[in-house]
Structures are given as structure tokens and as C-alpha cells.
Amino acid sequence: MTGREWAGRVAFYVVIALITAFMAIPVLWLLSAPFDTAPTLTTSLPDWTWQNFTGLLENPYALTSLGNSILLSVGSAVLVTVLGALAAYALSRVSIPGRDALLYVLLLLSSIVTGTAAMVPIFLLMFELNLIDSQLGVVLVLSGGLLPAAIFILKDFMDATPRSYEESARVFGAGPLQILRDVVLPTVRPGIATIAVWAIVNVWGNFLTPFILLRSPEKAPAAVVLYTFYTEGGQANLGLISAFSLLYSIPVVAMYVFVNRRYGFRFHGGIKR
Template sequence: MTTVLEKSSATEPATPRERQRRRVPIGRTIVVLLIALFSGWTLWPLYWMVSTSLKSPLEATNLEPTVWPHSLTLDNYQGLFSSSIPFGTYFFNSVLTALIAALVAVLLSTLAGYSFSRGGYRLNGVTSITVLATQMLPLVVLIGPLYLLLLKAHLLNTYLGLIIGYTSFALPFGAWMMKGFFDGIPREIEEAARVDGYGRLAILFRIVVPMSLPGLVTTAVFVFMNTWNNLLYPLTLVSTDSRQTLPAGLMQSFSGTFKTDWGGMMAAALITSLPLIIAFFAVQRSMVRGMTAGALAGT
């Protein structure tokens, strides 16, 4: 009797819930495989950069490339600071201009974003849309007028000229991002502070800004990354090595007419990428919180 029941239960068709349980592991396996595939596709250039930076000049230019260097060497990293290439000067200039541009852009974006969010003047909407419309203009269109402006002001080949160029292009993006964060802050908090006798600036810097700290961090990191990676501005506005930044300086230093130092270029690219990687992982949580908060506030 029991054997007959076991046979009948074994031949019964699976219920929909059991079928769903069987499909879940297959779906998860496919998702894991796709994530692994895209991760490998994304990380492979980084691995190749690290691998090439550890190869000798002969192996780096071999017609049959090797996946892993046969003989590890650190000569490419040592050559960055011992050769005639002013890599240390380029690095210092990039850090200085990117940090100052990020701080200035965040300060001005905070004021502009708060004005767009809380301003009750007549042309508030038109002004905010006009500022956003400037992001539609590419850098190539802005570089000519900016060059003539800095030429008349005698700011070419200066830190101040670079910072002005970086900040001017980052302001529209930063202002609208900060506007999204300020829109998510209840107005009742500001009204209560106004009853206590606070002015506009006091409310902004003592109450609103501390509440929108993830937004400030997100805006600062985005401006820093865009400034650090900018090639066109320093390539056009700077002509001396003493004021040149990393993107333009490295492009002019390692690419020759008859020979390209691939090992040195990859070593320089790896060191150049480290500040961005460190900055991203250091403020990753704040960036995710800030981006989601700004997206929800703007809807």
C-alpha cells in the first residue's frame, strides 16, 4: 500500500510554487554570470593598466602581448619622479586646482540652489532653466570666449585662470543638484527658525546646509572628478609645465613621434586614478544617499 502511494506521489505534477522554487536558482545563476561577465569587462582595462605598468619597456612594446609580466619591475614608477618629466608638479597642480574648484563650486552652488529652491522672485523659474540650458553647450564652444576673457585679464598660465574655468562649467550642474536637495527639506523648519529671529543666511548655513550634507559631499565629489579629468581647459589655457595639470601634461610627456613609453604611461595613469578611487570609496555612502535624495526631491 505504501509503495503505491509513493509511486502516485512521485508521478503527481509539480505545483506552481514548486516550479517557482526550481526556477529561482536558475535565475540567480544567470544573474550572477551576467554580473561576473560585466565586472570582468569593466575591470579588465584596470588590470591591463596595472600589468603594463609592471613590465619592462621591451615587454610592454612586444608584438605578442603577455597577460602577466614575465619579470616584475618598478622602474616605470621610479622613472616618474627621477626622469625629466615634472610628474610631481603636474600632480600638485591637479590636486590644488581640483580641490579649490570643488570648494568654490560647492559654495556658489549652495547659494544658487537655495535661491532657485526658495526664491520667490518673478524670474526664478526662467533663471534656473537658463542656467541649466548652459549645460547643453559643449566645452569646445565655451573655450574660445573663455580664452579671450582670461587673455584680457592676464590670467593665462595661472592657477586662478584654471580654477575660474573649472568652476564656471561646474556651477550649472552643482546648482541644480543642490536645488534638488533643498526641495526635499521641509519649509516649516525654516519658518520656525525665522520666528526665532534667524535671517536668510543664518537659516541657510546653520540649519539647511547641515541637513543637506550628503548633497554637499555628492556635489563636491562630482566637481572634483570632472575637474581632475578635464583635458581641454589645461591644454588650451596653460602652456608652461609649472602650471600644467596631469591629463594634459601626461599626454604631452609620454606620446612621442617615433616611440611611446607605454609602461611609464600606465604607471602614471594608475597613480592619477588613485585619488579618484580613494575619494569615491571614502564618500560612497554619502554619494548614494545624496543622489537618491536629490532624485526623490526632484520628482
Template sequence: MRHFLGLMGKTLFIALVLAFFVIPVLWLVFAPFDAHPSLTIKAPQFTFHNFEVLFQTPGAIASLGNSIILALGTMILVLVLGALASYALSRVKIPGRDILLYTLLLLSSIITGTAAMVPTFLLMVKLGLIDSQLGVILILGSGIMPTVIFILKDFMDSIPKSYEESARIYGAKPLRILWDVGVPLARPGLATIAVWAVVQVWGNFLVPYILLQTPSRTPAAVVIYTFYTEGGQPNLALISAFSLLFSIPVIAMYFFVNTRYGFRFYGGIKS
């Protein structure tokens, strides 16, 4: 009897956890096609009118393009600089290297974007990068860079040094070795970092909201907060349709990378 009650308790707990995650997904799937969407989950009165209104809303679709620019720009920045830094830290013995890495990782977790927003804003003013997508990319990239370096370093550590020694025999320079040896072997880690960086940028609201002033440069994570009715109530028809479009690029990227490389946060080669 005790075993049966324990099994029932575990089953109920798992069902509640699944419901907690599945219910919002069901709303995201059904509400955009409902003629009268609400916060409840119900069989939709099927229509495409919500998407027609969304495509006619000024700046809505263009904001998705802005989000892609910010996400891809940040992803390229952290992949390039993160690969260079992690490879250097992996191969060059620097006193206090590990302490430095853990300190950077700790500080990046403690000092969040909200806490650092005032000095960040003043820095962007001094650099003339206010209302610039480049400024947003630099701020977002610098915020996640310590974590990127910390993860990629483990992949670089797992690459046998004999591979690099063979490349040096043929006269390859460090950058050539990184490109021809390090990058191919660390490809799963780079793919994981690419998706993670895009996710971190894709839904970021605070940084672009403060630094970008021109509506035509505003990303989707900011634009979605402007969908209100004339009475000041959230426009669920626009929000639901926009949310579905907003989630598709990240989901597609996740499945592509997971199918091709899988997601691993550790090196896969043992010397």
C-alpha cells in the first residue's frame, strides 16, 4: 500500500510539472488562431485575422528583423572573441588563470544588466553609441562573454595537443591551428554557445529599451509591450500572433543544432 501511494504521489507530481510547462505552450499554439483569444485555453474559433492585423501593424514585422540583427551580431561577436580567448587561456599558462575565470563568471552573475545599467548608459553616451544597434550588441555580448569563455575553455582543454604539434610541423601559426584544428573539434560547443547566445539576446528587453530611441531600430522584445487596445488593455489577438512568430526562429534553431550536433557543455575528446 505504501509503495502504491508513493507511486501515485510521484505520478501526480510529474503530471503537475508537465501541466505547468505544457499549458503555456498550448495557449501559444491555439490563441493566435482564435477569433476571440483570452487567457484561458479553449478550442479556437479558427481565423487568420489576427495575423492579418499583425502584418498591418506598423513596425511589428520589422522588429523581428531587428531582433535577428541583434541576435546574430551578438552571436558572431561572442563566438569569435570567445573562441580566441578560450583557446589562449587553455594553452597559455597564466598565474591565477582559473581564479580569474571563476571571478569573471561570478561577477557576470551578480552584476546583472539592471544593476549596471546606469554606468552602461553613461559609457554608451561617451562612445556615441546611444540609439545604435552596434552599442546594444556590444553590451549584450560583453554580458555573456565570461560564461562563453568558461564553457568553451573546457572544449579547448579536451583537444589533444598532439594535433596542434602536427600542425606546427607543417608551419601552421596559432590562428591557423585554431581555425583548422580547434574550431572543427569544438564545433558542438560552438553550436551550443550559438543557440544560447541567441536565446539570451532574443528576449532581452531592458538593454534595447534604454539604449535604442528610434522606433525603426527597436527589436521584437520591446515592440510586444506596445500592443494595447484603445482602452489600455493588452491586445491578446496581436500578442498571441506576434508571440508565435517571435518564438519560431529560436525553436527552429534549437532543433537544427540539436539534431546536427546535440547540446553538450563539456569537451568530447579525451587525449
């Protein structure tokens, strides 16, 4: 190895180390600030205390909001995966004119017409359906926004499933739903896991939709309650915010590790034929 190649490799590793250190600073702050008596925006060794977590326990909505976030996220994930799998399987197995164009149009519209742009008509629709201040209304709105992309991704998994498996099951008298449940879904489990985690993460961090549609503080998810840890003058209570952020991130990290170890993540389907 020449001197120039050696210097280039050293420079490359130095840059990677600097980028890694830069990305690790927020994580280090999240791990240290909740246990500091007077946390600041800098990362330092904390003056250990449990006072910040005690303050969260005294807040009547902090822990309840985490349960609300779990309810909204899991409800939306179940709805998106079930309806997305059924729609993707139907679109994969039935040939209709303009099928692919329809998928691309749905995906395009779901990317362009975001929740912010469509919030006024969505609010009016929820008002007409009497779903204002209803967690069901939030689940329906968020699920509707995630479904096009979920169908688009799951269809790729459905397309890559060999139809010979389904034909064999059909010979033994299996119906369409039984084939989907016992043959197709076990084959596309990585795709189902990916969509479920993706839906949970999107709903878990969503602020605008529940903030607009929910009126009762006891129904608010964690993303909305986190906004209340600011004074009227906009001053952040870093102690409560850091402690709550740590609790807020644990379920998502644990879910990601569990699903990744058990199923893995893929955004393309298929098995070797």
C-alpha cells in the first residue's frame, strides 16, 4: 500500500469517526440529561438525581399519554397491515386495466397531499362523522394516510410469492382467505413486520393530527403532552423533557430490536424460486 492510499484510508476513517461522534451526541444527551439535577443543552456527566422522573409521576397526563400513544400506534398498525395485505393481495392476483397506474397515483397523492395540507377537509369530515375528540377518528385518519404506501410495498412481496404454492393449496380445497392466511402471509412475514413497525413509528411521532382532533387532555398521546412541558413564555423544562423523551423512546427502540431480530426488515419481497 502506497503512502497516498494509506493517508486516504486514514482520512476516510477519521471522517467516519467524526460523523459517528456527531450523531452520538444527541443520544448521549438523552441518556445523561434525565438524571441531571440541572440539565442543559450541553452533554456532560450528570449530577445524579431521580427528581425529573418524580416530576413526571406527579404530572397527571404524562404516563397516561404513553398508553394513549401505544393505543393509537398499535390500532393504526393493525388497520394498515390488515387492510394493506388484503388490498395488496387482491391487486397482485387480479389483473385490471390501469392497476399499476392506480397504485402510483395513490402513492403520489399520499406524498403530495400530506396531513398538513388536508387538515381542514379532514377536520370537517371528522366533525360530520362526530369523531372529534375520538381516538378512533385519529386512528382512521392516520391509517388512511399510511395505506397507499403500505399497499404499494406489500404488493411487491405478494408479487414475488410463487403462485404454485397457492395452486397446490387450492387443489386441496383451500379458499382464498385460507390461502392468504396459511400460504401467502407466512411467506411475506418480513414485509408485514416492516409495514407494522413503519406504521407504529409514523403514528408514534405524529403531533399535528391528534393535536387538532383531540380535545380532552386525558386522550392526548405523548407527542402532544411533550408540548406542554414548556412555559407560557416558551421556556423549555429540560428536566421533564429529557426524562419524558427517554421514556418516550424506549418502546420504539425495544420494538425495533425485537422485530429486527425475529423477522428482519426488507422493503422488497420475494423468496428464491
